[in-house]
Amino acid sequence: MNNRPIGIFDSGIGGLTVFKEVSRMLPDEDIVYLGDTARVPYGIRSPETVMRYSFECADFLLKQNIKLLVVACNTASAISLQEIQRNVSIPVIGVIEPGARAAVRSTANKKIGVIGTEATIRSSAYLKAIKLLDESIEAIGLPCPLFVPLVEEGWTDGMIAKMIVERYLKNLKDTSVDTIVLGCTHYPLLKDVIQDVMGDVRLIDSAVETAKVVKDTLKSQKARANRQGRQKFYVTDSPEKFVNVGERFLQNKIENIEKIQLEAR
Amino acid sequence: MNNRPIGIFDSGIGGLTVFKEVSRMLPDEDIVYLGDTARVPYGIRSPETVMRYSFECADFLLKQNIKLLVVACNTASAISLQEIQRNVSIPVIGVIEPGARAAVRSTANKKIGVIGTEATIRSSAYLKAIKLLDESIEAIGLPCPLFVPLVEEGWTDGMIAKMIVERYLKNLKDTSVDTIVLGCTHYPLLKDVIQDVMGDVRLIDSAVETAKVVKDTLKSQKARANRQGRQKFYVTDSPEKFVNVGERFLQNKIENIEKIQLEAR
Numbered sequence: 009m010n011n012r013p014i015g016i017f018d019s020g021i022g023g024l025t026v027f028k029e030v031s032r033m034l035p036d037e038d039i040v041y042l043g044d045t046a047r048v049p050y051g052i053r054s055p056e057t058v059m060r061y062s063f064e065c066a067d068f069l070l071k072q073n074i075k076l077l078v079v080a081c082n083t084a085s086a087i088s089l090q091e092i093q094r095n096v097s098i099p100v101i102g103v104i105e106p107g108a109r110a111a112v113r114s115t116a117n118k119k120i121g122v123i124g125t126e127a128t129i130r131s132s133a134y135l136k137a138i139k140l141l142d143e144s145i146e147a148i149g150l151p152c153p154l155f156v157p158l159v160e161e162g163w164t165d166g167m168i169a170k171m172i173v174e175r176y177l178k179n180l181k182d183t184s185v186d187t188i189v190l191g192c193t194h195y196p197l198l199k200d201v202i203q204d205v206m207g208d209v210r211l212i213d214s215a216v217e218t219a220k221v222v223k224d225t226l227k228s229q230k231a232r233a234n235r236q237g238r239q240k241f242y243v244t245d246s247p248e249k250f251v252n253v254g255e256r257f258l259q260n261k262i263e264n265i266e267k268i269q270l271e272a273r
Numbered sequence: 274m275n276n277r278p279i280g281i282f283d284s285g286i287g288g289l290t291v292f293k294e295v296s297r298m299l300p301d302e303d304i305v306y307l308g309d310t311a312r313v314p315y316g317i318r319s320p321e322t323v324m325r326y327s328f329e330c331a332d333f334l335l336k337q338n339i340k341l342l343v344v345a346c347n348t349a350s351a352i353s354l355q356e357i358q359r360n361v362s363i364p365v366i367g368v369i370e371p372g373a374r375a376a377v378r379s380t381a382n383k384k385i386g387v388i389g390t391e392a393t394i395r396s397s398a399y400l401k402a403i404k405l406l407d408e409s410i411e412a413i414g415l416p417c418p419l420f421v422p423l424v425e426e427g428w429t430d431g432m433i434a435k436m437i438v439e440r441y442l443k444n445l446k447d448t449s450v451d452t453i454v455l456g457c458t459h460y461p462l463l464k465d466v467i468q469d470v471m472g473d474v475r476l477i478d479s480a481v482e483t484a485k486v487v488k489d490t491l492k493s494q495k496a497r498a499n500r501q502g503r504q505k506f507y508v509t510d511s512p513e514k515f516v517n518v519g520e521r522f523l524q525n526k527i528e529n530i531e532k533i534q535l536e537a538r
Contacts, residue, residue, distance in 0.1 A: 045317075046312075046318060046322055047311075047312060048317075052310075052313075052510075052514065053311060053510050053511075054510050054511035057311055057510055057511075153422060153425070153426055154419075154422050154423065154426055154428075156422075157418060157419050157421075157422040158419065160418070161418055161419055163419075167436065168433065168436050168437055168440065171432065171433050171436065172433055175433065245317075245318050245319050245322055246318075246319035246322075249317065249391075
């Protein structure tokens, strides 16, 4: 038994889809969430900048005495996960490996599509993770830069969402992939439109898969908490927008939120 | 005569529309451009964060021995222009006052629309500037958060651009404004679609208006240069994306670019 909190960080709001699944599957756990909203989005930044920001986020959460760290940002997971794992003593879980593993289990025709931000796709992190699990699988990466602003604007249904999804995914439609990984934490909010446009394709939600790994890890380490979990949010810019948009992500109130400044390492 | 450079900063790429007009109107001038691409976009950040970032940009350019500073970012102009003017001894020109002035000259029915990022509109900077020039004018602000990613994706014509522009501007159409200020440096690239959707309305391009003020200021101070101008670009993140997207903004090659790190004040 271990009542120390789980730490989750993301470049901003997107990681709340992971937060939501973790808190749903593990209602007994305290969770501390950090959104680096002053420097969002990581997806357009260089690898060295993403690495530096990731370590600053991890350092802050480690000071909150967490027992497990979730890097709930695809860009940060792609670029900095291994380096963080090498440098800290608690378990560190990213969003890429769980998504890749679920996609490999799901595909029948061994063709997987991966959609995400420019940085995530350019890193080839999902493609590498999938090949590592089964190198006979063909994986195709596709960046969809407008999906994040579309979700943050709340335009997740209707004609504009459909046309943008169609325009990005038309190339995937021709490839006969039978499984698509939503390789960005914002994308679960577009799940219905994507399913509608892509038809008979299995969508993998990395947030759900990551939460499962968190649960299994705590269980195997006998580190589960046993009381009603509490939630705490930290952001690096004004909480106002985070609360407004974030409550749409969580379909729940965001309380107990505080603005902090991250220290450069 | 004065051959010191003109300094221009923006949170990223958008200020290149101002750069383009300044270099077109003043081909003899050296121009140093700073894009704070590691921390773009400013439009979603809190006022205190924008203030801090703006001063870091201004400090960097002042060290390049500039003779005039252009704050080519609507968010930074709205929030930090006056404070920068109070703290430096060279002329400092923002993008808001020139745009507001041109709009006031343009309107016949005294109804002006202003479109921009959330932060610019929330600041009411254009509305205040317009009221200061003529308080009988009615000015209506409208944030259009998807315009910037749309422009950066290069989707500045076609059906999706048209539908997004229509969706945001339908409220303005009902107000009978006869003039609209493009209150974000990215928006001139959507000028054709906006004109098409809005019909018989005068669009004010803040970049053009700002360049005119720069020219007039140098002339009145007898501080014009008299040789073929050189251009230098600085960015705070990897230059790759800046060059790719920026060349679309400038319709010209971007050479002589360097990555720097801004020091916190």
